[in-house]
Amino acid sequence: MRTILLTLTLCAISYSADDQQIIAAEKSWAAAVVAKDFARLDAMLTPDLIYAHSTGIIDDKTQYLEKMRAGKQNYAGIEHKSTTVRFHADAAIAHSQIRMHGTNVAGPFNDQLMMMHVWVKSKGKWLLAAHQTTKLP
Numbered sequence: 001m002r003t004i005l006l007t008l009t010l011c012a013i014s015y016s017a018d019d020q021q022i023i024a025a026e027k028s029w030a031a032a033v034v035a036k037d038f039a040r041l042d043a044m045l046t047p048d049l050i051y052a053h054s055t056g057i058i059d060d061k062t063q064y065l066e067k068m069r070a071g072k073q074n075y076a077g078i079e080h081k082s083t084t085v086r087f088h089a090d091a092a093i094a095h096s097q098i099r100m101h102g103t104n105v106a107g108p109f110n111d112q113l114m115m116m117h118v119w120v121k122s123k124g125k126w127l128l129a130a131h132q133t134t135k136l137p
Helices: 017-035 038-044 061-069
Strands: 003-006 045-052 073-088 091-104 107-122 125-135
Touching: 017 038, 017 073, 017 091, 017 107, 017 125, 038 045, 038 061, 038 125, 045 061, 061 073, 091 125
Parallel strands: 003 073, 045 125
Antiparallel strands: 073 091, 091 107, 107 125
């Protein structure tokens, strides 16, 4: 059974309507990744996506989706523990503390991570342009 848990903060924070759009995009991304909903993922990623894994491996959109389709990168769960959102014109930066677990070519992983997503607004829709994670102790 795959679990999708998105807990955005451990304390009471009031999010603006704009923040809530990015929080919703984060939830949608996590749900699509865990569900292996490739059509949904493809639609929410920019063509020039930069996807930097915590291992230091960097994929473009095609490589990232192909690894998932081939079963080389499987996410059993993505749990957001906290998220901070900052806006810059038609871009938003989401900085989160997360737990991500699953399997990849190296075997099982269960990582506590710091994650940064760069979302860009295109034709009224938020698209993921960049992903970067760093392992936490």
